Amino acid sequence: GAGVSQSPSNKVTEKGKDVELRCDPISGHTALYWYRQSLGQGLEFLIYFQGNSAPDKSGLPSDRFSAERTGGSVSTLTIQRTQQEDSAVYLCASSRGGIETQYFGPGTRLLVL
Amino acid sequence: GDSVTQMEGPVTLSEEAFLTINCTYTATGYPSLFWYVQYPGEGLQLLLKATKADDKGSNKGFEATYRKETTSFHLEKGSVQVSDSAVYFCALSAASGGSYIPTFGRGTSLIVHP
Numbered sequence A: 001g002a003g004v005s006q007s008p009s010n011k012v013t014e015k016g017k018d019v020e021l022r023c024d025p026i027s028g029h030t031a032l033y034w035y036r037q038s039l040g041q042g043l044e045f046l047i048y049f050q051g052n053s054a055p056d057k058s059g060l061p062s063d064r065f066s067a068e069r070t071g072g073s074v075s076t077l078t079i080q081r082t083q084q085e086d087s088a089v090y091l092c093a094s095s096r097g098g099i100e101t102q103y104f105g106p107g108t109r110l111l112v113l
Numbered sequence B: 001g002d003s004v005t006q007m008e009g010p011v012t013l014s015e016e017a018f019l020t021i022n023c024t025y026t027a028t029g030y031p032s033l034f035w036y037v038q039y040p041g042e043g044l045q046l047l048l049k050a051t052k053a054d055d056k057g058s059n060k061g062f063e064a065t066y067r068k069e070t071t072s073f074h075l076e077k078g079s080v081q082v083s084d085s086a087v088y089f090c091a092l093s094a095a096s097g098g099s100y101i102p103t104f105g106r107g108t109s110l111i112v113h114p
Helices: none
Strands: A005-007 A010-013 A019-024 A031-037 A043-050 A065-069 A075-079 A088-095 A108-112 B003-006 B011-014 B019-021 B023-026 B032-038 B044-050 B056-059 B062-065 B075-077 B086-093 B108-113
Touching: A005 A088, A010 A019, A019 A088, A019 A108, A031 A075, A043 A065, A043 A075, A075 A088, B003 B086, B011 B019, B019 B108, B023 B032, B023 B086, B032 B062, B044 B062
Parallel strands: A010 A108, B011 B108
Antiparallel strands: A005 A019, A019 A075, A031 A043, A031 A088, A065 A075, A088 A108, B003 B023, B019 B075, B032 B044, B032 B086, B044 B056, B056 B062, B062 B075, B086 B108
């Protein structure tokens, strides 16, 4: 079946505006992760959803960041009042849960002017 | 907390050279270990994995052995190709308070010249 998809692939916004990034995980995958990858940096964990459990938000850098996952499938990452330091590639990954392999989407490249 | 340390890059090699990318980890539990690869302009994809001590993961000519005694999972390939040019990420995943948040290394860039 289809892999993990993300939209938009690129997003340019002005400082102070809100943005929404979407992730469609692989069907049947119960776990979903959001990461941020800045230029030349590794992956920074943001948030983790597992089934119907409360999400692990321990990686969110500020209260401007939030995410939800509707119906255990599609997820939306929202960044409010964007700042230039939010510019990065935002990656979504899904898995069957636990220590299973993660499958990554192609990412959304966000540029805040 | 858990951590993964990879050798810094870039690693620059000529085609057909031998490759080693070092990876060491610290973990409180019994992690599974992974190598992910990110080709230019693409997302990360699993290269290989090992789930218990002494397991060897292999794929596309790459190998890595889970060494619990040295807490290492070094990536090796006997003869690299230009098409192997990419960023390689070592990662671990273990249960922590019911949560499974993988820990990734910072990535090692590999550049292979013809």
